[in-house]
Amino acid sequence: MKRAIWITLGSAVVWGTAHFATGRRVTGALLLALQVALTVGVALLVWPLRENATEWFVQPQWLNVLRLGIVVVGAVWAAVIVRSYQLVSPGRPVLVALVVVLCLAVAAPLAYAVELTRVSQDFVDEVFAKSTRKNPFGGVERINLLLIGADAAPNRPGVRTDSMTVASIDTRNGTTTLFSLPRNLEDVPMPTPVSRAAFPDGFQGDGAGTPGLLNEVFQWAEDHPEIVPGVADGKRGPELLKETVGGILGLKVDYYVMVDMAGFAELVDAVGGVRVNVTEELIYGRQNQGRIPAGDQILTGEQALWFGRTRTNSDDYNRMSRQKCLLYALSQQADPGTLLTRFHGIAGAAKRAVSTDLPGNSLPPLIRLSKKMRGKDVKSVQFVPPLISTAYPDWELIRAKVIETLAKPAKPTAAVSPAAATPSPTATPTDGESPQAAEPDSLAATCG
Incomplete structure (x- = not known):
């Protein structure tokens, strides 16, 4: 035996x-x-x-x-x-x-x-969208991805895109710059003949109950099929928002990735939480029932959601910074071991939280591109006051700042310093603020 x-x-x-x-x-x-x-x-x-x-x-x-x-x-x-x-x-x-x-x-x-x-x-x-026959990134020196954080609430119809950031990625070396637009930009110029005919003086909203802010463009396109003819439900909003944001920045936005904020919490839980540096204590919840202490913290899905959403004792612009730090932290902590052991839960959460028009065959080159990005610092520019007034935005200044940020650095000479060789555009002072050029921030330094 x-x-x-x-x-x-x-x-x-x-x-x-x-x-x-x-x-x-x-x-x-x-x-x-x-x-x-x-x-x-x-x-x-x-x-x-x-x-x-x-x-x-x-x-x-x-x-x-x-x-x-x-x-x-x-x-x-x-x-x-x-x-x-x-x-x-x-x-x-x-x-x-x-x-x-x-x-x-x-x-x-x-x-x-x-x-x-x-x-x-x-x-x-x-x-992902249906695969194409050719490599979506083939022969392209720069890819511009619109990253959208969408938030729906019981007390309002439709979806509001409260977070809008374009990640501009150099496909040759992986260097990345984030350009963030505040949700409350007013009188946004419309990108297409049909939308410009509806709002010749810039976007004004959909009736008396809407203030006419940038974060309403997505839902407005969804509610008016005639504005984006021939495009299916659920795709009109992303299509018009891509063109609108691209027009503001002076960039061609190639694709979008939208994350539903409620699904985002589930995604964070699926990866086992996210470690972030909380610079000051945050109180959250409708009745201030939640608390995130200052310091190095591992946030649950609910805490991460509120970390990126709350405006208690802060404002939209602080919130924009926290959202970018949250995404940066997730990208830095996504290791192969976690993805493999938690893949089933991560994939399930991502299916419920993420939508995109990236074709399926863009994933292999996108993965190769992410390897080039690994270890490189990510630069960030926020078009917020005092650089840009949200009520009276300087569209030319925004586009000039994008061009300046993405331009290859000039070789300095012995007589002229790099700072003096390329003067930065300045903004009109807002609410008594001094004009600022708002040099790109380092996410690694800003987010700890």
Whole structure:
């Protein structure tokens, strides 16, 4: 019995053990050779491409191949265990139980791997737009992504885009600059002939009950199909907002990524919380029932939501800074181990929280681009007072500041310092404030 048990266990680890033990040397040698070939083949395939393994999990064609391969290997492995049992001691109940346990031990991790491929494919299919035939980033030196934080509330209809930031990414080296627009910009110039005809003097809102702010443009487009003809529900808002924000900044906005703020809390919980540096204590909640102490804190989903949302003892502009620090912290803390062990929950939360028009085949180049961005500081410019008055925005100044920020730095000469060589545009003073050029901030320094 002991010999039969050890041979069965050995066969589960080294294929062909039972065949060698029972004199079936040719079959044993073939099974051992197959196992060695599979092990070496996988190692030779995975090791050189380990840095690109993440890209495989976002490509349906590779996921299908991987899923099929896992199923085949699992079936062969289970067959080897069962056949080994039959050769050494058929019919013994103890060995039957052992075979069942061994087959389950082999099947469980393989089944989990198959489940991960299914979840990954569902995530790509449900969140991202239909893949295109060409590389969306091919031959493009700069990609501009509109990052939207959308907030719906029970006391108001529709969605308000209370957070709007364009991430301008240099595809050659991964350097990134964030341009943030406050939600309460007024008289925003409209980008298309149809929308300009509706608001020739800038966006005025949708009737007496709306103040006519930038964060209303999304819902206004959704409520007026004639403004963005031929575009489906749920896509008119992002399309017009992309063009509107692009017109303000003087940039072509290529794609958008929108995060529902309520779903954002679920996403933070799915990754196990987010560590941020809270510069001063925050009180939150409708009746100030919540508290986030100052200092280095790991925030739950609810706390992270309020950290980015609350205006208690602060204002919209403090909130904008906290939101960017929150996103920066999440991006810095998303390690492969967390993504793998919590992938099921993360993918499920992301499907409910995220929408985008990025095509599915943009994910591999986007992952490669994120590797270039890793370790590089992210610059940030906020178009807020005193640089920009939200009631009377200086649109030319905004565009000039974007051009200045993205321009390649000039080589300084011995006679002229870099600061003197390129004068910064200044803003009209607002509410007694002195004009400021608002040089780009470093998120690493600002957010700690």
